[in-house]
Amino acid sequence: MCDIIPDMNEIKKNDIFEVKIESWSSVAAGVCRIYGRAVFVKGAIPGETHRVKILKASKSAVFAKSEELISPSPSRTVPECPHFGQCGGCATGHISYDEELRFKLSRVNDAYRHIGKLDFRCDKIIGAQEIHSYRNKAIYAVGNGAFGFFRPRSHEIIPISRCLIQPQVADTAAAAVCDFMQEQNISAYDERTGKGLVRHVFTRIGFHSKQMQVVVITAGGLGAKTKLLTEKITAALPDIKSIVLCINKNPNNTVLDGSFYTLYGSDTIEDTLCDFHFELSPQSFYQINTPQAQRLYDTVCSYLAPGKMELIIDLYCGAGTISLCLAKLASKVIGAEIVPSAVENARKNAERNKIKNTEFICADAAQLAKLLAQQELKPDAIVVDPPRKGLEADVIFSICKMSPQRVVYVSCDVATQARDLRIFKECGYIPTQVTAVDMFPRTSHVETVVLLSKLKETKSIEVEIDLDEMDLTASEGKATYDGI
Numbered sequence: 312m313c314d315i316i317p318d319m320n321e322i323k324k325n326d327i328f329e330v331k332i333e334s335w336s337s338v339a340a341g342v343c344r345i346y347g348r349a350v351f352v353k354g355a356i357p358g359e360t361h362r363v364k365i366l367k368a369s370k371s372a373v374f375a376k377s378e379e380l381i382s383p384s385p386s387r388t389v390p391e392c393p394h395f396g397q398c399g400g401c402a403t404g405h406i407s408y409d410e411e412l413r414f415k416l417s418r419v420n421d422a423y424r425h426i427g428k429l430d431f432r433c434d435k436i437i438g439a440q441e442i443h444s445y446r447n448k449a450i451y452a453v454g455n456g457a458f459g460f461f462r463p464r465s466h467e468i469i470p471i472s473r474c475l476i477q478p479q480v481a482d483t484a485a486a487a488v489c490d491f492m493q494e495q496n497i498s499a500y501d502e503r504t505g506k507g508l509v510r511h512v513f514t515r516i517g518f519h520s521k522q523m524q525v526v527v528i529t530a531g532g533l534g535a536k537t538k539l540l541t542e543k544i545t546a547a548l549p550d551i552k553s554i555v556l557c558i559n560k561n562p563n564n565t566v567l568d569g570s571f572y573t574l575y576g577s578d579t580i581e582d583t584l585c586d587f588h589f590e591l592s593p594q595s596f597y598q599i600n601t602p603q604a605q606r607l608y609d610t611v612c613s614y615l616a617p618g619k620m621e622l623i624i625d626l627y628c629g630a631g632t633i634s635l636c637l638a639k640l641a642s643k644v645i646g647a648e649i650v651p652s653a654v655e656n657a658r659k660n661a662e663r664n665k666i667k668n669t670e671f672i673c674a675d676a677a678q679l680a681k682l683l684a685q686q687e688l689k690p691d692a693i694v695v696d697p698p699r700k701g702l703e704a705d706v707i708f709s710i711c712k713m714s715p716q717r718v719v720y721v722s723c724d725v726a727t728q729a730r731d732l733r734i735f736k737e738c739g740y741i742p743t744q745v746t747a748v749d750m751f752p753r754t755s756h757v758e759t760v761v762l763l764s765k766l767k768e769t770k771s772i773e774v775e776i777d778l779d780e781m782d783l784t785a786s787e788g789k790a791t792y793d794g795i
Contacts, residue, residue, distance in 0.1 A: 599751075
């Protein structure tokens with residue numbers, strides 16, 4: 312029922328409608344339909360009835376806000392975090408955890424269906440046993456006198472005192488840095504003007520070891536006040552393992568960039584994952600939810616077992632966490648990573664754990680995949696765990712040219728994964744198994760592990776992919792793969 316009936320069935324800003332929420336969007340907003348158009352309502356839950364007000368109506372999308380909740384969902388809960396709906400961190404604090412898992416499964420399957428054009432479903436999601444204080448890494452934005460996280464789609468800092476998905480000690484570290492700034496009259500960095508000094512506070516805590524590293528990111532040195540910073544942090548955190556100063560003079564948004572100086576303790580911390588001991592530098596990739604990472608890597612290995620393989624390639628290997636897990640499945644594992652410090656960590660991790668059948672190479676994944684293909688290496692399996700942007704088309708083509716029997720694709724962004732699976736399918740690799748793993752409780756993000764199997768009978772094919780249409784990165788509008 313409409314309180315205001317727009318002319319010609321058009322939807323305009325400030326129009327009021329009573330709507331039934333039908334489904335979820337990819338960012339955990341409710342979706343209803345008005346005059347056949349999808350309308351996104353932040354904070355609404357499927358099954359609920361709302362009176363909504365149109366905020367924006369463009370040709371591409373319509374957004375509304377709830378003016379009145381008429382019929383609530385039984386899955387609705389009172390958010391535990393007082394900052395819910397303000398900072399850009401958590402999107403699912405208003406629903407039960409069971410409903411959150413249902414939402415994440417629907418997000419995964421919507422991506423496979425609509426983006427990947429795949430007749431392929433995920434029916435299994437591994438939920439987390441703990442949805443609070445689970446993150447082993449935090450990056451806090453710093454303002455003058457406050458720390459917190461950015462408001463969605465902005466760089467406005469929402470000050471916090473306690474983040475429920477971070478361990479308490481991480482908040483304590485950020486608070487200590489802010490106290491130091493106030494006491495020493497040190498200003499926060501302003502990215503608009505380039506003035507100010509302190510940019511971010513980064514923390515990492517070993518889930519099993521309890522070792523903690525704090526990295527203070529600044530736009531310049533602290534001079535004589537450096538020692539005072541160390542004293543402030545160690546007073547707040549007497550058991551801290553490492554304090555590092557990162558001087559990042561670059562104007563971009565990359566947090567951990569520039570030069571690193573260890574101010575206290577060691578350069579790295581250690582932790583245990585999958586019964587392996589890992590050394591972690593600030594820039595090392597390491598899954599932020601250690602118990603769920605164990606389940607994730609167990610899933611990867613289960614997709615490649617049983618049977619011993621000769622060669623497995625692990626692209627985007629980070630500090631070697633997956634590579635060491637794969638070592639028990641093959642005579643040799645080759646890991647590739649572009650971050651030099653992470654590669655050095657991976658080599659040391661293999662040595663520390665007495666794993667002798669791994670090799671780690673510092674290289675861009677696209678270049679390495681091409682090189683291995685040119686050398687006519689024939690791996691039995693290839694594992695990829697790329698960043699959020701997914702795989703470049705050339706990497707997919709090089710993987711397929713190496714003709715592994717199986718490819719395992721680990722992804723933290725199911726949208727780019729679905730896009731890439733579509734290309735894999737055109738090249739003769741079809742998804743056969745999938746498991747979702749909730750690495751990020753109370754957020755809209757979800758991790759997925761997909762097993763791709765090579766078609767038993769393949770023929771030389773020519774695939775022309777329109778990269779512009781699929782939002783892939785390439786130097787030209789089209790890229791051609793000339794067959795398996």
